[in-house]
Amino acid sequence: MDEQHDQAVGAGSPILHLRCPMDVDPELYRLLLRLAGEVTPVVQALPPAALAADVSGSVRFFDRDPAELARMIRTRALALYGLPVAIGVGPNWTIAAMASREPGPGGVRAVGSSPEAVAAFLHPRPVGELHGIGRAQERTLTTYGVHTIGLLASLPEATVQRVLGEKSGRLLRERARGVDRRKVMPADLPHSAAAQRRFPTDTLAPELVGAALLSLAVELGERLRNRRQAARAVTLTVTFADRTQIHRSRQLPGGPSAHTDDLRDAAYEMYRALGLQRARVRAVALRCEQLLDAAAVAEQLSFDAGREHRLRAERAVDELNARFGSGTVGPAASYPQTG
Structure with missing residues (x-):
């Protein structure tokens, strides 16, 4: 045949x-x-x-x-x-x-x-x-x-x-039946990458928001590293219970990066700067912007032993996720807590 x-x-x-x-x-x-x-x-x-x-x-x-x-x-x-x-x-x-x-x-x-x-x-x-x-x-x-x-x-x-x-x-x-109307659309690697987490119910709990932001940083960091891209800037979007939204953007202070640590820190700092106390949050989204080829990014030397350990762990996690599927391994705090 x-x-x-x-x-x-x-x-x-x-x-x-x-x-x-x-x-x-x-x-x-x-x-x-x-x-x-x-x-x-x-x-x-x-x-x-x-x-x-x-x-x-x-x-x-x-x-x-x-x-x-x-x-x-x-x-x-x-x-x-x-x-x-x-x-x-x-x-x-x-x-x-x-x-x-x-x-x-x-x-x-x-x-x-x-x-x-x-x-x-x-x-x-x-x-x-x-x-x-x-x-x-x-x-x-x-x-x-x-x-x-x-x-x-x-x-x-x-x-x-x-x-x-x-x-x-x-x-x-x-x-x-052999019918597919999709067209091939000229598109190179994207210039931005985004992900969102929507909560089952509107939340006041900062620990839930923090876990969601961490999971977004993990997802986007892995996506960028797989594409050999790095982000210059990150934008945070918070959606409230009344469907209003607030947006905050920040250049990554250490220069372009695809490391989960850097994306997470930027997301945490932007969220803390909002000073939210009693606002019910419905969803959070993170967008990595101004992407460029990672080969053009000079890796900064670090004298922080803790960071070096985390970067080594990040590479090991990437290898495991490439082998067994994205999301198989990640920070425990980024997974939803049950019970």
């Missing part, structure tokens, strides 16, 4: 989905983004280890079909950087992303745009392999006897919506 999908495809399959090894060095990932950008300007970064590209405008320029362009990118990535890239080629994002999971020995899998080619690629596969489906949705469908993507595609839309909900049901059924 699969050999036919490794052949050349026409211009009707212009979407490329590229996957690097999950532990790819962030600098190599940046180089791959630039390499893909030499083939097409329509490249969307999907950090930390994937990207999507639309080569519709490159087929005539290079006089090569999308599968050949994918092989060219892969060959260059191996030759220049020693980077093994798996590339899926398809008529849309869903098909290309699924094809990149099983690229075959040549590193590239191409799926044609004809209804027959799409159905042959999608329909025999387990429903859990459908791009974008969640584990809970997979369990629900298999409970009802829907074990393959083809079965999902054959069901009436109303039936799928009753089982999975209106929006999710329509979206997943369309993808099972």
Whole structure:
């Protein structure tokens, strides 16, 4: 079944989905983004280890079909950087992303745009392999006897919506039928990173707010370090029970950083400076801004032994989270307390 999908495809399959090894060095990932950008300007970064590209405008320029362009990118990535890239080629994002999971020995899998080619690629596969489906949705469908993507595609839309909900049901059924309306949007690594914590009930407890701010610093610090970026400034947003908001920004005093310590300290200082006493807080958000390449940031020497120990621990935590999943390990104070 699969050999036919490794052949050349026409211009009707212009979407490329590229996957690097999950532990790819962030600098190599940046180089791959630039390499893909030499083939097409329509490249969307999907950090930390994937990207999507639309080569519709490159087929005539290079006089090569999308599968050949994918092989060219892969060959260059191996030759220049020693980077093994798996590339899926398809008529849309869903098909290309699924094809990149099983690229075959040549590193590239191409799926044609004809209804027959799409159905042959999608329909025999387990429903859990459908791009974008969640584990809970997979369990629900298999409970009802829907074990393959083809079965999902054959069901009436109303039936799928009753089982999975209106929006999710329509979206997943369309993808099972090979329909994905998303466009690849040119986007490099982002210039800011943000996260929010909303409390189950409005709170007066400073310890709950402190734990939330710490968890935000942990999350954003890990995200920046994975992208090899550093922030010059941090903005804190506090949302109150009456839905009003207050915003405070601060440049990081020690210079650009992605260390949890620095983000946490800035968040704590901004919150303390607000002088809140009896204000009920509904949510807090933190945004890291003015991001730049971490390679351009000089690491400050520190004579604080405690800080050096925490930075070593931070690196160890990053390695564990990279191996077992983000959020697996972190400061105890950043986790919600129960009981």
